[in-house]
Amino acid sequence: MPETSPTVVVLTALHVEYDAMRAHIEDAEELVHDDGTRVERGHLRGTPWTVAIAELGEGAVNAAALTMRIVSWLRPEALLFVGVAGGLKDDVEIGDVVVGTKVYAVQGGKQTPSGFLARPEVWHGSHRLVQAARSALRDLEGVRGHRKPIACGDVVLADDRSAFAEYIGRTYNDAYAIETEGSGAAHAAHLSGRLDTLVIRGISDRADPGKPAADASGSQERAAAQAASVAVAVLRKQRPRGTGDSEEGPHRGPRYGEPRYGEPRYGGDHLDFRWSSFHGPFVAKRVDRGDEGR
Template sequence: MRYGIIGAMPVEIEKIKQNMTIEKETVLHEIHFYEGSYEGRQIVLVTCGVGKVNAGHTAQLLIDKFAVDKVINVGVAGGIQPDVHVGDVVIGVSSTTYDVGPSIMGRYFPFVSNYEYDPEVIEAAKAACESITDRSWKYVVRPTITGDMFITDSMLKEKLLSPFPDAACIDMEAQAMAQIARIYGVPIANIRSISDNADDEATNTYKENEAIAAEIAGTVLLETLKRLPA
């Protein structure tokens, strides 16, 4: 098995990069891909940059050029439910977009309004979280949503996100990666840690907690890999 791991920003992949054995670095279209291994698992690690276009483009390169068997998106996200707090981990079960709208997405290629994540990775991530006994955070297994905005307004958050009452967090990349993975027939998963609450205080909260949340997500990802087939 070969696992493609994507984070939007360098801080989101730093934990994995520090712990894996890097055997080769390839640069395609100014994007750096690190091929190597961790605990006997073959990995291709990459930073895509923020936003859906960057995410989709990089996911396609990862699948097309490096022939990965699964894609795992790892990083930070904004919490959008009262019971999801900064530092908590969200293991995604599915993803859709709030800025295009599920009904529109379902009417056009690839005719999918909601993208489901890989059950094997979900179960491995749950076991990984349970194995971290000294954690100060909790984990939830819920849908996530994606859009090309960093939300810093509580009223806007309520207006945009109220149609998605089951979603635990919001990000700017995951659905785009899932769409590309679906087109290519490659399983994908999403593991995020909460960096802010997508509210009026989001900018300051994010700055204070970005590195901590990224560390938590990276730790869970490494423990998850140990529980996936080599």
């Protein structure tokens, strides 16, 4: 696979989420980091994207650590966390998809004699990817999507009348879904620098005592498949940086002399010494366009 192809990393926590994304990847090859971390890397048909997918396991701390490792290893242009979540609103149904305009880390705070004072952290979804999601959801049939905040904490919520559920509803009233890894991935992506990031979650339960029955009915498989279809639709809309934002027309690689994906473009006269080796003096000569080929 060409090393110059722009890369997007898609992270998952569960095998059912991984399998849903893996179904969209062609010509996949397994890559193994020196520390044993594994990804599968392949091509997303009809796009210029190389997609690397990984199953990280559960929990925000684990997600943060492995996200940092994978990002520093593969140097992607974009990162998606795709999986399942519990729904927090009455108008969110099993099988819906929530695209995270914001991701809250919900467990930070200070316990005082007068009560718990929340000190949340929040990461916003990449404007470029949120906009692509808005466009993708308008065109995507069979998916009911919401562009709303997502709450993240190391608690699997299966009781909508619990003190924790009441706290989420009071303090993060705009959150439409709750899950356990998004804040870790979002934080790691933020620390890595300029990286477009988005959390996409399919609703597999209502974060209530009906969760075990919903899971047993196959709701996780359905929700994961819906989330994966939205992730793919977003990537079909979103072009790599420097190639234009339109999804229309076939992708064409850079012409001779143009920078590869993700590289800076230069204006005016300059000498480009990248990937060059010199073993003695050299002479530079300017060639006008009309003299080329003479």
